[in-house]
Structure formats: C-alpha cells, structure tokens
Amino acid sequence: MTQSHRVDVVLPCLDEAAALPDLLRRLPDGYRAIVVDNGSRDGSPEVAARHGAYVVTEARRGYGAAVDTGLRAATAEIVCVIDADGSLDPGALPLLVALVEQGAADLAVGRRVPVGRGAWPWHARAANLALAALIRRRGAPVHDIAPVRAVRRTDLLGLDVRDRAFGYPLELLTRAAAAGWRIVERPVLYRPRAAGTSSKVSGSVRGSLRAARDMARVLA
Numbered sequence: 511m512t513q514s515h516r517v518d519v520v521l522p523c524l525d526e527a528a529a530l531p532d533l534l535r536r537l538p539d540g541y542r543a544i545v546v547d548n549g550s551r552d553g554s555p556e557v558a559a560r561h562g563a564y565v566v567t568e569a570r571r572g573y574g575a576a577v578d579t580g581l582r583a584a585t586a587e588i589v590c591v592i593d594a595d596g597s598l599d600p601g602a603l604p605l606l607v608a609l610v611e612q613g614a615a616d617l618a619v620g621r622r623v624p625v626g627r628g629a630w631p632w633h634a635r636a637a638n639l640a641l642a643a644l645i646r647r648r649g650a651p652v653h654d655i656a657p658v659r660a661v662r663r664t665d666l667l668g669l670d671v672r673d674r675a676f677g678y679p680l681e682l683l684t685r686a687a688a689a690g691w692r693i694v695e696r697p698v699l700y701r702p703r704a705a706g707t708s709s710k711v712s713g714s715v716r717g718s719l720r721a722a723r724d725m726a727r728v729l730a
Contacts, residue, residue, distance in 0.1 A: 515540055515541060515542035515586060516540045516541075516586060516587075516588070517538075517540060517541045517542070517586050517588050517589070517590060517603070517607055517660075518541075518542050518544055518580075518584035518585065518586040518588075518589045518590070518663070519537060519541050519542065519543050519544065519589075519590045519591075519592060519600065519603065520544050520546060520576075520577055520580030520581060520583075520584065520589060520590070520591045520592075521533075521543060521544065521545045521546065521558075521563075521580070521591075521592060521593070521594040522546050522548060522573055522576035522577055522580065522591075522593070522594060523545050523546060523547050523548060523550060523554050523555075523558065523576070523594040524547075524548045524549060524550055524554075524571075524576075525550045525551060525552045525554060526550070526552075526554050526594040526595055526596075526704075527550070527552040527553050527554045527557045528552075528704050529594060529595050529596035529703065529704030530545070530554060530557045530558050530561060530563075530594060531557065531561050532596060532704070533594065533596050533600065533704075534558065534561040534562060534563055535561065536599070536600050536601060537600045537603075538600065538601065538603060538604055541590070541600070541603060542564060542586070543558070543562065543563035543564065544563065544564050544565075544566065544580045544583055544584060545558035545563040545564070545565050545566075545594065546565075546566050546567070546568050546576040546577070546579050546580040546583075547565060547566070547567050547568070548568050548571060548572070548573075548575070548576045549569070549571055554594075555567070564583070566579060566580065566583045567579075570674060572674045572675040572676075573675060573676050573678055574671070574673045574674040574675055574676070574677065574678030574681075575674040575675075577591055577678055578671070578674065578678075581663065581666060581667065582667075584663055586663065587662060587663060587664075588607055588610055588611065588660060588661070588662055588663065589660070589661060589662075589663045589666065590603050590606065590607065590658070590659065590660045591658065591659050592657075592658045593657060593658070595703040595704060596701075596703055596704035597629070597700055597701055597702065597703045597704075598620070598622075598657060598658050598698060598699075598700060598701075599698065599699050599701075602620060602658065602696075602698040602699070603658070603660065605618075605696060606618035606619070606620065606658070606659065606660035606696065607660045609660070609694050609696070610660050610661060610662060614692070614694060615692050615693065615694035616661070616662075616665060616686065616691035616692045616693070617656075617659060617660075617661045617682075617683075617686050617691050617692070617693045617694070618659065618660045618661070618694050618695075618696065619652060619654070619656035619658065619659040619660075619683075619693065619694070619695050619696075620654065620656065620657060620658035620659065620695070620696060620697070620698035621652070621653050621654040621695045621696065621697050621698065622654050622657060622697075622698060622699075622700035623697045623698065623699055623700060624700045624701075625699050625700060625701050626701050626702050627702075628702050629700050629701050629702045630700060638654060638655055639653075641655055641680065641725055641729075642654055642655060644729050645680060645683050645684060645687075645729070648683075648684045648687055648688070648729065649684075649687035649688065650683040650684060650686065650687040650693050651693060651695065652683060652693060652695050653695065654695070655679045655680060655683070655725070656679045656682065656683055657679070657698075657700075658698055659679075659682075665691075666682075669682065669685050669686060669689065670685075671685060673728055676725055677725045677727060677728035679725075680725050680728045680729060681728045684728070684729065
C-alpha cells in the first residue's frame with residue numbers, strides 16, 4: 511500500500527486528554543490513530559494532534575456516531591476500534607488484526623480480563639454479563655460486548671450498523687452473527703482508566719444501568 515500505515519485505529523474521544531499521550535505512544539508501528547473528538551472540553555483534540563493522531567470531529571454525541579465517523583475517515587484495509595481512556599492496551603491489537611489478516615476471523619474482538627483494583631466495577635461487570643448472554647442468544651459467541659475489535663473496513667461498512675449511541679457494539683455483533691461472520695474472541699487486559707479521566711458508563715450504578723437499558727433496546 512502507498513500509505514505509511516497498514517492499520518487504522520479509531521478512538522472515540524470525550525474528555526480523554528489525560529489518557530491520550532501514553533495511549534498514543536503505545537500504538538504499534540504501522541498503526542495510525544484516528545481520534546474522533548465527540549465534544550471534549552479538556553483540550554483532547556489538541557493533545558491528540560500534538561502526539562501524532564489524525565483528529566476528526568463528530569458533533570453528534572454518541573459512541574456509535576464517533577465510531578462511524580472514524581470508520582469513514584479511515585483508509586486502511588483493516589480498522590481497529592479501542593477506547594481512548596487508557597484502560598485497554600493497544601499492544602493487544604496486532605493479535606486481533608492477525609486473526610483477520612490470516613482469515614481466521616471476519617471480526618476479532620477482545621474479552622476484558624480486569625487487572626488492578628477498581629478496573630471493572632461490579633455494577634458494570636454485571637450489566638456486561640447480562641448483555642453478553644443476550645448477544646449469545648443471537649448467535650454471537652462472545653462473553654463481552656467487544657470493547658476492542660478488528661475488522662476489514664469495507665466489510666464493516668457493508669454491515670450497515672445504524673445505532674449511534676452505546677448500542678453500537680451490540681448491533682454490530684448481532685448483525686455480524688446474522689450475516690454468518692466468523693467472530694473470534696480473545697482475552698485483553700483491562701486496567702483502571704487513566705487518572706484524570708472519568709467514565710461515561712461504568713463510573714456509577716446509574717450510568718451502567720442507563721447504558722445497559724439503551725443497549726438492550728437494540729436487542730428488543
């Protein structure tokens with residue numbers, strides 16, 4: 511390929527300035543960061559740009575809206591998506607990418623393995639277990655809601671995922687299963703998010719329940 515990168519990494523971002531420098535430094539060689547700013551007020555876009563990321567803006571609030579915008583800004587054949595809060599190690603991406611490149615998976619996803627106290631609050635983990643059980647009933651062989659994933663860009667665009675909020679990963683998994691995709695899950699380390707950032711979902715019981723409710727609507 512003529513471009514200098516072989517994989518694009520989409521990072522939905524809302525007030526993650528404290529996490530971005532270390533996260534972006536740890537991206538593997540040949541992996542280009544596409545930081546999709548979703549309304550940050552802490553200077554995240556400027557921090558991302560200073561550390562070499564390609565920054566795009568999505569004015570519509572919502573995880574799915576940010577992911578879709580990043581996907582359409584990507585140019586590499588394979589695209590990864592990972593959270594921008596520093597909780598997931600980008601060093602896990604090559605394993606997922608290899609599964610797709612070698613034809614072992616159409617969609618390679620991570621299953622979080624918590625490391626460190628407070629990495630995964632009980633209420634967030636309980637909500638995740640319930641949602642994963644619902645997804646398995648739809649034919650996707652997963653035990654997590656795919657917080658990190660690798661897929662061919664054109665395949666994902668063709669899947670036509672419509673949700674623009676927190677239900678995006680669930681709709682992706684259920685549509686992929688319905689389309690007969692090979693979905694492969696691998697463990698990924700999950701650490702406490704970077705100091706100075708706050709979770710929009712798992713930071714409180716109310717937040718986890720609200721996100722789980724919104725996600726469950728996708729499966730209704």
